[in-house]
Amino acid sequence: MTPAAxxxxxxxxxxxxxxxxxxxxLLSIGGAIGTAPEMHxxxxxxxxxxxxEQFSASVAIAQAAPGPNLLFVAxxxxxxxxxxxxxxxxxGILLPSTTLTLAAARWGEARRSxxxxxxxxMGMAPLTVGLVVSTGYILGMTSYGNPWLVATMVATxxxxxxxxxxxxxxxxxxxLVGAFLG
Amino acid sequence: xxPPETTLAPAADPERLPARDExxxxxxxxxxxxxxxxxxxxLDDDAPRAPQSPGEIFRVFTRLALQGFGGVLPxxxxxxxxxxxxxxxxxxxxxxxVAQVLPGPNVVxxxxxxxxxAFGWRGGLAALGGMILAPWCVVMLLAVGYAHYAQHPVxxxxxxxxxxxxxxxxxxxxxxxxxxxxxxxxxGPAAMVLALLTFAGIALLRVPLxxxxxxxGGLACVTAWRRLAP
Numbered sequence: 001m002t003p004a005a006x007x008x009x010x011x012x013x014x015x016x017x018x019x020x021x022x023x024x025x026l027l028s029i030g031g032a033i034g035t036a037p038e039m040h041x042x043x044x045x046x047x048x049x050x051x052x053e054q055f056s057a058s059v060a061i062a063q064a065a066p067g068p069n070l071l072f073v074a075x076x077x078x079x080x081x082x083x084x085x086x087x088x089x090x091x092g093i094l095l096p097s098t099t100l101t102l103a104a105a106r107w108g109e110a111r112r113s114x115x116x117x118x119x120x121x122m123g124m125a126p127l128t129v130g131l132v133v134s135t136g137y138i139l140g141m142t143s144y145g146n147p148w149l150v151a152t153m154v155a156t157x158x159x160x161x162x163x164x165x166x167x168x169x170x171x172x173x174x175x176l177v178g179a180f181l182g
Numbered sequence: 183x184x185p186p187e188t189t190l191a192p193a194a195d196p197e198r199l200p201a202r203d204e205x206x207x208x209x210x211x212x213x214x215x216x217x218x219x220x221x222x223x224x225l226d227d228d229a230p231r232a233p234q235s236p237g238e239i240f241r242v243f244t245r246l247a248l249q250g251f252g253g254v255l256p257x258x259x260x261x262x263x264x265x266x267x268x269x270x271x272x273x274x275x276x277x278x279x280v281a282q283v284l285p286g287p288n289v290v291x292x293x294x295x296x297x298x299x300a301f302g303w304r305g306g307l308a309a310l311g312g313m314i315l316a317p318w319c320v321v322m323l324l325a326v327g328y329a330h331y332a333q334h335p336v337x338x339x340x341x342x343x344x345x346x347x348x349x350x351x352x353x354x355x356x357x358x359x360x361x362x363x364x365x366x367x368x369x370g371p372a373a374m375v376l377a378l379l380t381f382a383g384i385a386l387l388r389v390p391l392x393x394x395x396x397x398x399g400g401l402a403c404v405t406a407w408r409r410l411a412p
Contacts, residue, residue, distance in 0.1 A: 025286060028285050028287070029395070029399075037385060041388050054332075057342075057344070057345055058328075059352075060344035061324045061325060065251075065320045066247065066254075067248070067254060067314065067317020067318070067321070068247070068317065070290060071321045078325040094286075094314075097285045097286025098286065098290070098294060101286060102303060105280060105294070108283055109280045115411075118410055120283065122367040122410070123402035123406040125362075125363065125366055126363055126366065126373040126380065127377070127394070127398060127399050129356055129359045131391075132356035132359065133385070134384040135352050136349050137349075139348055139349035139352060140350075140353070142345055143349060146342070149345075150346075152343055152347060153350040153353070156347045157354045157357065160350065160354035160358075161354055161358065167351050168251045170347050171344050175344045175347075178339045178342045179336050181343075182339035182342035182343045
């Protein structure tokens with residue numbers, strides 16, 4: 001996959017980026033990583049602000065670091081516009097969900113066994129699975145052209161399904177394979 | 183990194199946190215956790231200890247976030263329940279169940295709720311800050327390094343390899359959630375079809391997420407509502 005040339009982010013685009021992340025915050029049912037396909041659609045396919053390679057590398061960098069994996073949003077923001085870009089995307093992704101959690105946690109706690117909340121949880125669960133698998137598929141787009149990288153991806157899935165191994169070791173191994181064969 | 187939140191990697195110790203691998207509350211409803219909790223409120227007085235100040239919350243959450251490679255949730259459970267004893271195991275699972283229903287990363291929601299119960303919004307922000315600020319600095323340093331060395335062929339290759347592993351980690355997380363769909367109130371086959379339609383729409387056809395959640399998600403929730411009729 002040859003990455004298309006990227007377009008720099010114009011000053012007037014930041015409002016749209018912030019709005020997109022505010023929206024994604026509210027759509028991140030079951031976690032931030034499920035919104036990665038939408039971020040890819042917006043940043044890579046629609047606006048060409050970032051290549052496939054940059055997108056995948058951003059998520060890989062966040063996974064190699066400690067902390068919530070939400071931080072891939074910070075790395076994507078850094079790629080868009082350095083420190084300022086990072087603050088825009090992180091504020092966008094955190095503000096609505098944080099506000100809602102502080103406002104609605106007690107409400108949700110009292111009603112978590114009710115039929116409405118149960119129906120929401122059950123109904124959204126299959127979509128969450130589809131979203132997480134989609135994220136893996138989209139992150140793999142930089143690998144599909146190289147048999148060694150495809151093998152690395154398949155081996156990672158096989159190891160994860162069978163063994164409990166810290167992802168740190170797997171990412172280090174992937175880095176080694178990529179350095180010589182990627 | 184909770185089940186979907188990040189659930190990017192298997193739990194280091196699944197016995198300690200069954201909610202993570204199988205995501206029972208996510209896939210089968212919070213009823214799966216109900217064996218553990220009596221109808222008492224979170225942060226009753228049964229936890230042996232309580233945080234003394236927002237500053238202490240900030241320190242403890244920073245410490246646990248920095249230990250979480252590929253998943254903060256099992257670390258949070260270990261530190262908050264076993265080490266600090268600020269929560270009982272049942273209280274932890276209750277908080278997690280609510281965190282999963284609300285939008286946003288589960289572990290971030292859980293931190294906010296914990297801090298909020300202890301010291302109001304100041305406690306919530308202390309927990310959130312502890313959870314993300316230090317890891318954010320680490321990630322920023324890595325991002326600076328990436329921007330600096332991205333053109334170097336060996337570094338670019340290594341990052342492609344790391345990207346392939348990242349893709350594999352997330353794929354396996356998704357695949358591990360599939361068996362839990364059998365216990366979904368919608369019925370296993372219907373839940374599988376919904377998951378496949380979501381994959382086709384999002385990964386292949388690149389349908390905007392908001393349409394997918396409103397359309398397919400709305401349909402799924404209405405169907406689940408009917409199935410759950412008493």
